[in-house]
Amino acid sequence: MTARPGSDATGGAGPLFHEPGARWGAVALGPAFCMVALVVELVTGPVVHWLALPILAVVLAGFSYVTVVAARRHVSVELTPTTLRQGTEELPVAEIEAVLPPPDDGREPQRWETARSLGELSDVPRRRTAVGLRLKGGVFVRAWAKDADELRARLEELVGDSGQTATS
Incomplete structure (x- = not known):
């Protein structure tokens, strides 16, 4: 629940x-x-x-x-110490292995930028920005929020600093 x-x-x-x-x-x-x-x-x-x-x-x-x-x-987002909810989809925080850094302009797209978007929508909702996540097992997904920087910061606090050095 x-x-x-x-x-x-x-x-x-x-x-x-x-x-x-x-x-x-x-x-x-x-x-x-x-x-x-x-x-x-x-x-x-x-x-x-x-x-x-x-x-x-x-x-x-x-x-x-x-x-x-x-x-x-x-299109709602809620992060608790145990769960990330994106729309109607819930992802246990324990499944997140790394929070990936934002994409650099002018580079090739990173693997997470074309990964499945969390939630039941087919893509990142309008006026939202994607946040790359690597799940346990090496699967990439995209979380999203209007304030993506704040969501990324809160996720990094929960997951740890392993995402800062993670590469896609």
Whole structure:
């Protein structure tokens, strides 16, 4: 099971790294825009769309809700002392042998840069950066996060310094 912030599985301390995937505030943007449109209509014109604006607000909130739920399920990242969760896939930290250094510009792509991406998505999600991992058994995978440097730092703390000298 996935440890949630503040749960006993992490010793009550919460996750070491967490990105929710999307924020719930995005659901309020559509209705807020409709409220601004209503105020503008009340102030500036004889026509006020009393029926259309609330319906549009509900529709926009509904679409935003579905998008936020999907992003929180499939694009969230959580690192606890025992587990790295990427979307719905969980990887025990004990399986990680090394955290690989970031790629150098101008060089040939490293082996981990074309490896399987963790999570159920086919590739690293948009606006996320990959972090190379070598698992026990020599398998390469790509973890990912918006703040990849912070995720890499937290993983290196857990795994140790062996990843600093690892080559692909």
